Amino acid sequence: MSFTIAIDGPAAAGKGTISRAVAAHFGFAHLDTGLLYRAVGARVLAGADPLAAARALVAEDLEAEGLRAPEVAQAASKVAVLPEVRAALVDFQRAFARRAGGAVLDGRDIGTVICPEAEAKLFVTASAEVRAGRRYLELEAGGAQVSREQVLADVIERDRRDRERAEAPLVAARDAVEIDTSQMDIDSAVAAAIAAVEARMEGKNP
Ligand code: DC
Numbered sequence: 001m002s003f004t005i006a007i008d009g010p011a012a013a014g015k016g017t018i019s020r021a022v023a024a025h026f027g028f029a030h031l032d033t034g035l036l037y038r039a040v041g042a043r044v045l046a047g048a049d050p051l052a053a054a055r056a057l058v059a060e061d062l063e064a065e066g067l068r069a070p071e072v073a074q075a076a077s078k079v080a081v082l083p084e085v086r087a088a089l090v091d092f093q094r095a096f097a098r099r100a101g102g103a104v105l106d107g108r109d110i111g112t113v114i115c116p117e118a119e120a121k122l123f124v125t126a127s128a129e130v131r132a133g134r135r136y137l138e139l140e141a142g143g144a145q146v147s148r149e150q151v152l153a154d155v156i157e158r159d160r161r162d163r164e165r166a167e168a169p170l171v172a173a174r175d176a177v178e179i180d181t182s183q184m185d186i187d188s189a190v191a192a193a194i195a196a197v198e199a200r201m202e203g204k205n206p
Pocket of ligand 1: 107
């Protein structure tokens with residue numbers, strides 16, 4: 001059986017937590033596609049050419065240390081503007097999406113560009129303030145020296161770049177179910193996501 005769940009949305013909306021929980025619930029594999037761009041961004045910060053880094057990417061690179069750092073997030077959003085970089089990462093993502101047993105992919109363009117034929121599509125959002133607040137707590141817990149203001153400014157800058165780029169901009173697919181997590185705790189957000197996927201599954205015989 002192949003069943004693809006596409007989960008898109010802006011930075012720090014809760015996509016990662018929701019995607020992992022949805023994948024665990026259905027027994028599907030999960031790919032955080034932001035890690036692909038982060039791995040390329042990290043290589044570029046170390047002096048590599050973006051396209052060469054994207055073409056040379058292997059699965060183990062997604063486990064590299066430091067990919068969650070704020071400067072790597074910004075570098076990822078910058079390399080993600082380049083059409084050639086995006087093109088170099090398409091095959092890996094599509095092969096993952098079609099794997100037997102089902103797959104959850106989260107990112108910015110999964111439901112629109114990578115897997116427009118995905119059986120279930122979610123668009124997870126929250127206000128910039130709520131997202132920055134959550135990211136701040138995460139970074140603080142990890143020992144990072146950052147201010148709330150800086151985290152909010154970073155989130156807003158990354159949103160703008162991700163939404164305004166010409167190639168595969170962040171936008172909800174027309175057939176995506178939107179989940180705004182601003183007023184939800186994580187359990188309610190996960191329950192809403194699972195319910196939305198189950199509603200789509202009813203129409204498909206596995
Ligand atoms: O989801 P994330 O915060 O780890 O993503 C980091 C950056 O990578 C994000 O700001 C834009 C880019 N990205 C993308 O362009 N397309 C995706 N499918 C996933 C991430």
